[in-house]
Amino acid sequence: xxxxxxxxxxxxxxxxxxxxxxxxxxxxxxxxxxxxxxxxxxxxxxxxxxxxxxxxxxxxxxxxxxxxxxxxxxxxxxxxxxxxxxxxxxxxxxxxxxxxxxxxxxxxxxxxxxxxxxxxxxxxxxxxxxxxxxxxxxxxxxxxxxxxxxxxxxxxxxxxxxxxxxxxxxxxxxxxxxxxxxxxxxxxxxxxxxxxxxxxxxxxxxxxxxxxxxxxxxxxx
Amino acid sequence: xxxxxxxxxxxxxxxxxxxxxxxxxxxxxxxxxxxxxxxxxxxxxxxxxxxxxxxxxxxxxxxxxxxxxxxxxxxxxxxxxxxx
Numbered sequence: 001x002x003x004x005x006x007x008x009x010x011x012x013x014x015x016x017x018x019x020x021x022x023x024x025x026x027x028x029x030x031x032x033x034x035x036x037x038x039x040x041x042x043x044x045x046x047x048x049x050x051x052x053x054x055x056x057x058x059x060x061x062x063x064x065x066x067x068x069x070x071x072x073x074x075x076x077x078x079x080x081x082x083x084x085x086x087x088x089x090x091x092x093x094x095x096x097x098x099x100x101x102x103x104x105x106x107x108x109x110x111x112x113x114x115x116x117x118x119x120x121x122x123x124x125x126x127x128x129x130x131x132x133x134x135x136x137x138x139x140x141x142x143x144x145x146x147x148x149x150x151x152x153x154x155x156x157x158x159x160x161x162x163x164x165x166x167x168x169x170x171x172x173x174x175x176x177x178x179x180x181x182x183x184x185x186x187x188x189x190x191x192x193x194x195x196x197x198x199x200x201x202x203x204x205x206x207x208x209x210x211x212x213x214x215x216x217x218x219x220x221x
Numbered sequence: 222x223x224x225x226x227x228x229x230x231x232x233x234x235x236x237x238x239x240x241x242x243x244x245x246x247x248x249x250x251x252x253x254x255x256x257x258x259x260x261x262x263x264x265x266x267x268x269x270x271x272x273x274x275x276x277x278x279x280x281x282x283x284x285x286x287x288x289x290x291x292x293x294x295x296x297x298x299x300x301x302x303x304x305x
Contacts, residue, residue, distance in 0.1 A: 111241060
């Protein structure tokens with residue numbers, strides 16, 4: 001595990017890349033490496049985080065342009081190999097735009113940019129991203145987004161429910177997301193996308209440690 | 222080679238809530254347009270493109286609309302095309 005390296009993708013406009021690195025290196029002693037979006041060589045990383053921010057200025061739609069970067073083109077083989085990919089906030093938007101996860105994220109119902117702590121129910125721990133053992137079935141994580149309203153058609157929602165692909169649901173839906181969805185996985189479970197920021201909840205001194213489990217699970221095989 | 226001017230309209234699907242449209246509708250009503258029944262906001266993208274035929278250009282524009290201009294999970298698109 002000593003050599004396990006998490007690649008953190010940096011797009012023009014990413015702004016949570018350093019937060020993720022701080023949380024992984026400083027709180028969990030997991031080695032990280034920044035990956036510029038123009039790189040397509042993913043051979044020396046064992047897991048990937050697509051961090052939050054405003055990739056390419058979120059022009060056209062959030063995540064729409066990032067989808068065409070060389071790195072995202074290389075991500076298909078990486079995901080197929082079973083290695084883990086975590087998309088946080090803008091990273092989640094990129095994963096839906098590029099088809100790694102179903103549905104889409106669009107403007108919050110109240111049109112506000114919402115910056116808050118939210119209570120979340122752990123619905124499924126497919127892929128081992130969340131601790132669903134014992135009594136801790138709910139966590140609190142920060143959100144910070146203007147376009148976090150998850151939307152999908154009814155067939156997709158049924159598939160998400162039936163296959164236990166919904167990872168997190170808001171207790172008090174802040175943005176109008178369908179079915180209170182805050183995070184989903186792919187069928188295999190190795191790709192997780194979520195709007196809340198686990199990397200901002202990794203130290204008691206900044207308000208909580210409920211994000212540690214998810215970041216730590218990047219090193220699961 | 223011919224030149225074409227294309228106007229692409231991207232709209233949120235009818236089933237998708239448009240909060241910006243709702244806010245603009247409410248502001249319109251405050252301006253005195255009480256009879257507004259519906260207001261939804263989309264995007265218009267203007268493209269100038271060269272091609273050997275209208276069909277060739279339509280193929281390219283279809284691809285751009287489907288893969289880039291619109292996210293068909295939440296948006297519909299249509300376009301008009303004019304030979305210059």
